[in-house]
Amino acid sequence: MSKVKSIAEAVDLLHDGMTVMLPGFLGVGTPKALIDAICAKGIRDLTVIYNDGAFPDVGFGKLVRRGLVRKLIGTHIGTNPELVKLVAEKKIDLELYPQGTLVEKIRAAGAGLGGVLTPTGVGTAVEEGKTIMEIGGKTYLLELPLHADVALLYAHIGDTFGNLVYRRAARNFNPIMATAADLVIAEVANLVETGEIDPDHVMTPGIFVDVVVRGCE
Amino acid sequence: MGADVSRELIARRIARELKGGEVVNLGIGTPTLVANYITPEMNITLHSENGFVGLGPAPAPGEEVPDLVNAGGQPVTVLPGACFFDTAMSFAIIRGGHIDVTVLGALEVDEEGSLANWWIPAKGGPGMGGGMDLVVGAKRVIVAMEHTRKDGTPKIVPRCTMPVTAKGEVDLIVTDMAVIEVTRDGLVLREVAPGVSVSDILARTAARLIVPDEVKEMVA
Numbered sequence: 309m310s311k312v313k314s315i316a317e318a319v320d321l322l323h324d325g326m327t328v329m330l331p332g333f334l335g336v337g338t339p340k341a342l343i344d345a346i347c348a349k350g351i352r353d354l355t356v357i358y359n360d361g362a363f364p365d366v367g368f369g370k371l372v373r374r375g376l377v378r379k380l381i382g383t384h385i386g387t388n389p390e391l392v393k394l395v396a397e398k399k400i401d402l403e404l405y406p407q408g409t410l411v412e413k414i415r416a417a418g419a420g421l422g423g424v425l426t427p428t429g430v431g432t433a434v435e436e437g438k439t440i441m442e443i444g445g446k447t448y449l450l451e452l453p454l455h456a457d458v459a460l461l462y463a464h465i466g467d468t469f470g471n472l473v474y475r476r477a478a479r480n481f482n483p484i485m486a487t488a489a490d491l492v493i494a495e496v497a498n499l500v501e502t503g504e505i506d507p508d509h510v511m512t513p514g515i516f517v518d519v520v521v522r523g524c525e
Numbered sequence: 526m527g528a529d530v531s532r533e534l535i536a537r538r539i540a541r542e543l544k545g546g547e548v549v550n551l552g553i554g555t556p557t558l559v560a561n562y563i564t565p566e567m568n569i570t571l572h573s574e575n576g577f578v579g580l581g582p583a584p585a586p587g588e589e590v591p592d593l594v595n596a597g598g599q600p601v602t603v604l605p606g607a608c609f610f611d612t613a614m615s616f617a618i619i620r621g622g623h624i625d626v627t628v629l630g631a632l633e634v635d636e637e638g639s640l641a642n643w644w645i646p647a648k649g650g651p652g653m654g655g656g657m658d659l660v661v662g663a664k665r666v667i668v669a670m671e672h673t674r675k676d677g678t679p680k681i682v683p684r685c686t687m688p689v690t691a692k693g694e695v696d697l698i699v700t701d702m703a704v705i706e707v708t709r710d711g712l713v714l715r716e717v718a719p720g721v722s723v724s725d726i727l728a729r730t731a732a733r734l735i736v737p738d739e740v741k742e743m744v745a
Contacts, residue, residue, distance in 0.1 A: 333575040333612075334598035359612075360654070363598075386651025387598065407574065408616030408658035415613050428620060428658045431639075431692035464592070476609055477576045478592040483611045 310468040310502075311520045318493050318521045319345040322458060325378075326351070329414070329459035329485040330358040330368055334387060337478035338367035339462040339495035341523040347374045355379040357414070357456055359407060359481060361388030372400070381454070383407040406434060409451050411484055417453035418487025424451050459489035462523065463512070466496030467503070470517025471510040479511065486516040495523035531701030534718065535669050537562050537745035538699050539628055542667060543569055550574065550619070550659055552629035553597045555669045559628055570606075572624055574655040576615050579607025596655070619655065620662040627663035629656060631670050631695075633685045636732045638695035638707035640668060641687035653690060660691040672700035672729055679731035681705065681712070702726055704743055711735055716743040 319342070322328075332338030338358075347370055354377050361384065362369040371377050372391050379401035385391045394400040405413065412424040425448035429435050439450040461482050464475035472494055474482055486492055494517045502514075532555045540562035543549060550572045551557050560582070563569050571580035574596050581602035584590065589600040618624060633641040640660065643653040660666050673679055681698065698705040703726050704716035713735045717726055723736055 333596075334594065336575070336592055336594055336598075382652070384652040384654035392651070402652075404652050406653050406657040407612070407655040408620050408662075411612040411616055426620065428661045428691075430661075432657065432690065433688045434653075434657065474609075476590065476592040477573070477594055479609055480576050480612045480615075484613050 311470050311514075311517060312468050312499065313519050313521055315341050315345045315521050318342065318519050319349055319351070321491060321493070321519070322346065322351050324351055325353045326457045327355040328357065329456040329481075329489050330356055331459075331461060331481035331485050332362065332367055333359055333477065333480045335362045335367035335369070337462055337474070337480045337482055338362070339460050339523055340367070342460045342493065342495050342521065343367060343370055346376065347371065350374070350376065352376045353378045355381065357381045357410075357454065357485075359383050359410065361385035361391040364388055364390045379403065381405070381410070383410055405451070409434075410454070411481060413451050413454035414481070414484050414488045416451075417455040418484065421453065423453060425449070426451055454488070456485075456489040458491040458493065459485040461486055461492065461494040461512070461517070463494055463496045465498045465500060465505060466494050466517075466520050467500050467505050467514065468520060469502040470494060470514035470520050471502070471505050472496065472512040472514075472517065473505060473509055474511050483512045486512045491519070492517050493519040493521065495521050497523055531671065532558055534701055534743070534745045535699050538704065538743055539667055539669055541744070542697065543567060543626060545569075547625035548572055548578065548623060550624050550627045550663065552627070552656070552659075552669075554630050556628040556630060557597070559669070572615075572618060573601070574615050574619065574659070576611060577603060577607055577609045578618075579603045579605075581607070616655070616658055619658045622662060622664060624659070624663040626665045626667060627659040628667045628669055629659065631668045631680070631690075633680050633682055633687055634668055634670075634695055634698055635682050635685045636711050637684075637693045639685050639689045639692045640695050641685045642690050643688065657690050660694045665696050666694050667697045667699060668695050669699055672702040672726075677729070679729055682731045683733065702729065705734070708735075713737060714740055716741045718743045
């Protein structure tokens with residue numbers, strides 16, 4: 309059964325106040341058509357889980373500029389001066405994690421784990437308020453799973469069942485976020501029939517994907 | 526010394542630290558320049574934390590490859606043997622000890638080898654990105670930075686005053702004036718840049734420096 313919907317139908321599944329996982333690294337690997345549709349519709353008060361600040365006119369930065377973001381859970385915002393200002397003015401909340409920790413929190417949620425133990429952040433401001441554990445003589449922080457209402461993916465090739473293939477550095481958070489949200493919408497640059505992708509080449513199994521939309525390069 | 530010249534000196538000197546076959550991650554800014562001094566014969570594999578190994582030089586104008594940027598968002602190329610992966614794999618490589626050397630900038634480094642290179646965003650800083658994982662996970666951490674701030678105040682201090690990226694992880698500090706090794710006993714001055722004296726270094730370093738009998742001239 310085809311999971312393909314129009315962008316408008318897909319965005320109708322979203323509502324104000326949602327927690328949204330958005331893959332990408334400085335905009336590479338972020339779905340462009342879905343972002344534009346969210347901006348056009350003005351779905352607001354979003355908590356967004358996204359690595360960085362992108363740029364003011366790129367990807368996640370567009371949501372910020374449009375005033376739709378209440379909170380960012382991420383790792384680095386320095387590339388987006390508009391976002392830096394909004395965070396400093398406390399108009400957008402920011403929850404920061406080291407990048408390797410952020411991805412493991414998401415992976416834990418998708419993999420059914422109760423959390424992960426990481427040495428990253430020990431002895432720094434990152435450890436504040438967290439459970440610290442010593443195992444085999446090494447100190448670790450307990451980082452808890454991070455789940456979202458919806459994940460909006462971007463793939464280079466997708467079939468009608470939702471099997472996905474990413475291209476180059478656009479893979480980044482996509483395969484991990486695919487596993488950790490109640491609703492998973494994949495924007496694909498090239499839509500093909502189910503069976504056309506060699507099963508050995510599938511990077512995200514279609515079983516994780518609920519909706520497929522046709523995007524652009 | 527002009528800023529460009531001193532950055533080149535730092536980058537050249539750090540390239541001499543790399544050994545054949547190593548997997549290396551270069552941070553943004555001066556550390557990126559180290560790549561200019563890595564020759565194919567050195568057989569170094571560069572890791573880019575946004576999801577690949579086998580990072581190559583910038584493409585010629587007009588030959589940018591879609592979806593292929595480095596961790597600074599700049600268009601890049603990949604070399605034969607490169608491969609792409611997701612962020613979980615990228616940070617498994619980092620945290621799991623599979624990176625031999627990471628080179629990154631710092632705002633402060635202290636006597637214990639702790640470093641500060643991120644600011645709390647509420648105070649106008651950017652956040653840590655992948656820096657904390659790199660510093661904790663890489664086998665060897667080399668800091669590339671100017672010896673002092675622009676106003677001349679020392680960046681090498683007894684104890685970091687800014688939020689630290691990690692505690693006691695730095696192995697080597699390479700500045701425009703000196704090469705300093707972090708040892709169990711403290712910071713040891715190994716080399717001074719051409720035209721710089723040991724007393725110049727001591728005057729511009731707030732941390733206690735151990736000065737051995739032999740301090741070499743920095744060869745870049």
